[in-house]
Amino acid sequence: MKLKGAEILLQSLKQEGVDTIFGYPGGTVLPIYDALYDSDIRHILVRHEQGAAHAADAYARVTGKTGVCIATSGPGATNLVTGIATANMDSIPMVCFTGQVASPLIGRDAFQEADITGITMPITKHNYVLERTEDVARIVKEAFYIASTNRPGPVVVDLPKDLMEKEIDYDPYNSEINLRGYRVMKGCNYGQVVLAAGIINKSERPVIYAGGGVIASDAAEELKELAEKRKIPVTTTLMGMSAFPGTNYLSLGMLGMHGTRYANYAIGECDLLIAVGVRFDDRVTGKIAEFAPHARIIHIDIDAAEIGKNVDVHIPIVGEVKEVLQAINKRIETVEEFGEWHQTIDRWKGEYPLRYGTSSEGRIMPQHVIEKISDLTQGEAIITTEVGQNQMWAAHYYKFKNPRSFVTSGGLGTMGFGLPAAIGAKIACPDRPVIDIAGDGSIQMNIQELGTAIAYKIPVIICILNNQYLGMVRQWQSLFYGGRFSYTDISNQPDFVKLAEAYGAVGMRVKTTQEVDGALREALKVTDRPVVIDFWVDRMADVYPMVAPGESLLNMLGEE
């Protein structure tokens, strides 16, 4: 059968089970878009390529499948870069196709030429430049295999235009994977598992520190089993947020720089730290020498390079989190009673709950908005966030019930992530409410994606916590730079209600605490278009507790 490169590409995508791709057309991807015209693969036309990358990323985060995006060469490809780096830092499986100028023009500074392979080398798990049309099927297969196995990550495939036009004899799926330098991790060291189980059975003050790896490995059930069998309190990282139910008695919420006091105290006091699918990020550990000072550490991760990277551990176990936890769970003894350790933690929880005051300006407290969203959706919505205070408040006050529900740029901290991510998440899960918790700064970074949500009638709710500041930076300026608010006041801003309406979305403005509930209820009823709610929140509200960078976790700022 004679087929064009572009047609082989789409056939290969179908073989991989791809049903939706996010993208933006352009000169060098014309052959691919021409093939898409006849294809039953759904293509979502975004308004900026960065939106395509974030939407594909969120699609992957909520489904566990590999997200797919496509952009043209040059500026189209470079516009994907922030999205690729975001996915890379959070280990999200994604395959990004970029157009490239025709092969004979490569290296000649042709129109819209950019060396996207070179540019993305340090921010991808792997990348490819297609050299022969005959390799399309194999490379697509390899790209999905690499993106989705072991520690997941983004893979870029650069496709020169002439090779997409070229017709070859296509033998359906004559495409053996040929990767002798890449082996998928199976099983784990059972000696280490036995050792770990022994220590878990003996420890008196254990804590589980769970991260994104639990979600990537679909191991929330196994984590819960371990925690409940041994009555082990669980703290999660930002990336692990929805891996353990926030309403569970054993939940300590988040740890680290903006962790709860009780989570950080528990880390300080524990005699055993079970680190599951985490990487001991600086935002989590604070001053590393004083992190979990009394604890033996078990570290479970699929990526051997994470073991010992930041912290020395006593029992490393390299393997798929799900498999390792299953093996450990078989070897631990059930504890029936809560003990002294839980009393200590209960006391901390009683004395130092997450709390916030009232607004001296009579405005809405931003934390209250999140609590309301959590109540009204009963912890079952998908929450996306932008980056900064909005993100931390979402992590503090939304009580997640199910894994793959918190979609946030944890590692890279990408402002402008939340709206396109909400669109990607809603397309993947049309039956669940999807809410972007935004700041007035971040939302303006990809606000053009309202156009996408309108075009596809996607009812996502965008809650802008509007304090007319770049709030988190303003908070740091208050704390560490003597209150000199250098370029963080953004009170000169558009009317977000009119802006929403201009796009064809529903716009609401909420200025008082009494109106919050009603506005959210109304927004949750809308089914055919996005809703933007502009909450005028307290301008000076800060995120607490807080550990200053490089300080010990026990040294928390904010009222006790």
Add this chain to the structure above:
Amino acid sequence: MKKHTLAVTVENKPGVLTRVATLFRRRGYNIDSLAVGETENPSVSRMTIDVTGDDKIIEQVSKQLYKLVDVIKVVDITEERLVTRELILIKVKADPSVRSEIVQLVEIFRARIVDIGKNTLIVEATGDAGKMEAIEDSLKPFGILELVRTGKIAIVRGPQNS
């Protein structure tokens, strides 16, 4: 901190050297020496990388290298019994009056003269890093005009009688 020698087997494909170099740059590891070339199997290249660091850093370097899809194998051969070689070419000032002196020196080092110009000689030598430095030092007084080194290659010795 100690100098380690890593033998890294990689796919013989365009871009692999960049991937390895990018990794070292990004993670802040310093390459002391790097030599790369095809092996007995034309689809495979071998890099010999000298990198300085404590055991933890070297462990990280190896693990991070392994994560590159095009890296097939990483072996730290520092503690093995090795044959190591480097090639050096030195263009040295050589007026007729000092030529015989240079020729004698070159013989002592079992090096070779591979080109004679009007007032220059090019000396070629192979050996380990110590020998390279010694020959460089002894030629310095004559005036070194140009010097190139290949970087070290290394191979583990075969087993002796068992």
